[in-house]
Amino acid sequence: MxxxxxxxxxxxxxxxxxxxxxxxxxxxxxxxxxxxxxxxxxxxxxxxxxxxxxxxxxxxxxxxxxxxxxxxxxxxxxxxxxxxxxxxxxxxxxxxxxxxxxxGPPAAAIHAMGSKSEAKKLMQAAGVPLTPGYHGDDQDPERLRREADNIGYPVLIKAAAGGGGKGMRRVERREDFFGELESCQREARAAFGDAHVLIERYVTRPRHVEIQIFGDTQGDYVYLFERDCSVQRRHQKVLEEAPAPGLSEARRAAMGQAAVEAARAVNYVGAGTVEFIVAPDGAFYFMEMNARLQVEHPVTEMITGLDLVEWQLRVADGERLPLSQDQLVAKGHAIEARIYAEDPSKGFLPSTGKLLHLSTPLEGAHVRVDAGVEEGDVISPFYDPMIAKLIVWDETRAKALGRMRAALDDFRVAGLANNIGFLSQLISCRAFAAADLDTGLIERESAALFRAEQGPPDEAFFLAALAQLLGESERATLSPCEKNDGWRINGPLTREIAFRWGETTKVVAVTYLAGGFRLTLGARSVTASGRMTGHGRIAAEFDGHRIEPVAVQAGGALHIFLRGGSWKLEWLNPLDVAVEGGAGHGGLVAPMPGRIIALLAEPEAKVERGAPLLILEAMKMEHKLSAPSAGVVRAYRCAVDDQVSEGAELVDFVAEPA
Structure with a gap:
């Protein structure tokens, strides 16, 4: 070794x-x-x-x-x-x-699978089913659109050298083809240095099912079952699970054998993944082969009990595959959730900055966390904004779903926008819970997944007030000058503590009691007591009901984690003096650091609400900034190829009077 x-x-x-x-x-x-x-x-x-x-x-x-x-x-x-x-x-x-x-695999195998169009020609020769499409070398835009017309809309434009959802566009109408082609080629050129594309029929309500394969230098091959990766946003996977729900043993074996034949066709060595599109009628079509380990490999490890990185090292060192096909056994069900620093409510816009608080579920036989960061680390604008992968396992899918719900409740992040709440909604939505899976699930269930954010319950404000009071008591033990126990000669002290969430401000009235507090919000009152137990946790008791929530003081705010929900509450310090400032210059600002790729409107142009104004490249993806309302683009404050910082003014925009 x-x-x-x-x-x-x-x-x-x-x-x-x-x-x-x-x-x-x-x-x-x-x-x-x-x-x-x-x-x-x-x-x-x-x-x-x-x-x-x-x-x-x-x-x-x-x-x-x-x-x-x-x-x-x-x-x-x-x-x-x-x-x-x-x-x-x-x-x-x-x-x-x-x-x-x-x-990893030999150079010849990487070459063979590196071009999606060339790979499909090889797969066709090997008898692996293909999605109908155009995989030719003629990249003239008119030729490509004619091919799309022949295939029939909707079609997918895909970067031949692509992966990870980059350089991929779904085109619904002929008149949109050239615009989407240009965007796809631009992103492909930036990500892979190659603008070559292929055109394929878009299979309606497709599932994305992939087979994990392994080959060694002695010519032996195995498949380690399959993963369903259908739940995606912007063609990037969000949830993965193994095995694929509802797949018959006959279909599983057929896909596994097709994947092995794909590997054998290029003399593959090491870990690889053969990805298929599965139609509603069960027909499956080769999509691509990833000549590497996949992000979602842990779900395969959880159902097989194997370490795929260990297999990689052993095969690369010349050893034979540790097990043969008939020795491989899958047990139970595993689900992986990708936890990102991003804001689902804003089109999954990436978030950058410092992880002020990060606590993860307790790991064990049922829960695994693969993280690249720790509390205090920074999510930078230069790379993928992943915080961690959360993987759970149990004997059945239903039990695994329960494990995932509990684990997401215990995964807490403060300081950055994140998708934890969205993931909790996603695994609980009707379609996912019933395994009604396809790549359009998020879009199809958007009404349920993107409901207006619910305001904090009264309990969150009570908890924030208790955390503030306990923090004061803790500081008082360190400094007698800070002592504030509410003692008064003529009776207990009553005071008010105000918090703001968004545009909502609520005031909690506090009455000091022996060993605790009476907290009142509107018409509701509770008796509260508690103590800080470390890392933001509070052993709290409200009207005799004991709970252990989390309240983290970070970034000038209190981050409340309670019963699976989380809210950022700003404490309104009564000693703070508000400072009024003039109105800023009207316009659009950069939501994150990035590079200007294209300016899409002419100066002085009148535009409608939602009209695209410019494209910003950040986190290896293109982000289109649109007009917030009908109005006039007076001028751009940036140029193509400019590197801009978060908050930089990009467009002088004058809104049309309401």
Whole structure:
């Protein structure tokens, strides 16, 4: 076995690989950009080497820097993780030339599967079912639209070198084709350096089911069952589960055998994933093969009890596959939720900044957390905004759903917008609970998933007041000058504590009692007492009912976590003096740091509400900023290729009078 490996990646996958390597006695070398100098994967590795500036194209994507780091550290092999250079043929070849083992498939297999169009030709020859479409080399826009017309709308435009939902557009109408093609090619060129696309029929209500395969250098192949990855937003997976609900044993075996044939056709070695579109009638079509480990591999590990990273290391070291097909057994059901720093209510807009508070569920046989960050770490604008992957397992899907609900309730984040509440809604919605799955589930269930945010219950304000009072008492024990126990000669003290949530302000009246407080909000009163137990937890009692919620003081606000809900409440300090300021310059501002890709309206143009005004590239994705109302675009305060910071004014916009 290797003595030392370098991990050419970052975040949760680098941490995941380090965990297995250390268990196997293999030393690890991390690489990091200047933005990741204090990242968790750097802290966990045995050694770490800086490879350049924050931008991935100047660090994690520079082959020469990574090879030099591996040689400098004396590593024998390189694990590419997923993303970045994991499916880069040139990187695989550079490793071989440098005498380093690439922990992944051979360059020929990467080449064969690196182009979606070429891969489909190979799969057709191998007898693997294909979705009807155009996979040719002629990329003339008129030719591409003619092919789309022949296929019939809706169609998918897909980057031939793509993955992760980047460079993919669904086109419903012929007249939208050229605009979506241009956007798709631009994103594909930025993400993969290749604007080549293919056109495919869009299968109505498709499921996305993938097969985990493994091959070794002796020519043996196995499939480790399947995963359903249908629940997606913007063509990126949100929830994954294994096994796929409702799949018959005959269909499972047929798809597994097709996946093995796909791997065999390119002499594949190592971990790979063959992805299929499954139509409502059960027919399945090859979509692509990912020549790497997948983000969602933990659900396969949970139902098989295997460590796929260990298998990768053993196969790369020349060992045979640890088990044959007839020795592989799947048990129970596993679900994975991807927890991101993003705001679902704003089109899943990524959020950047410091994780002021992060606490995760207790791990064990039923719950697993794969995280690339810890409390106090920063989610930067340069990389994917994933916080962690939450994986649960139980004997049945119904029990696993219960585990996931409880685990999401125990997963608490403060300081950044996040999708935890959305995930809780998603796993509880009718369609997902009933396993009525397809890639349009989120869109189809949007009315239930994107309901207007509910205001905090009275209990949240009571808890905030109790937390404020207990905090004062705790400070008083440290400084007698801070003492505020409500004692008065003529009777107990009554005071008011005000909190604001959004535009709503509520005032809690407090009466000090022996050993506690009487809290009143409107017509409701409770007797409250409690004590701080650490890390924001409070052992609280309201009218004799004991609970243990969490109230975290962070970023000038109280973050209340109670019965699966969370609210950010601002304490209104009565000593604060409001400062009035003039109205700011009217316009649109950058919602996050990024680069201006395109300006879509002419100066002085009159536009309707929702008209696209510009495209901002951030977090490796394009974000379209639209007119907030009907009005006039007076001028742009930015130019194409400008790097802008969060809050920067981008457009002078004058709204039409109501």
């Amino acid at each position: 290797f003595e030392k490996i370098l991990i050419a990646n970052r975040g949760e996958i680098a941490c995941r690989i380090i965990k297995t390597a250390h268990r196997m006695g293999v030393r690890t070398v991390a690489v990091f950009s200047e933005a990741d100098a204090d990242a968790r994967h750097v802290r966990l590795a045995d050694e770490a080497i800086c490879i350049g500036p924050a931008a991935a194209r100047q660090s994690y994507l520079v082959i020469e820097k990574i090879i030099a780091a591996a040689k400098r550290a004396g590593a024998q092999a390189i694990h590419p993780g997923y993303g970045f250079l994991s499916e880069n043929e040139a990187f695989c070849c550079a490793c071989a030339e440098a005498g380093l083992v690439f922990i």
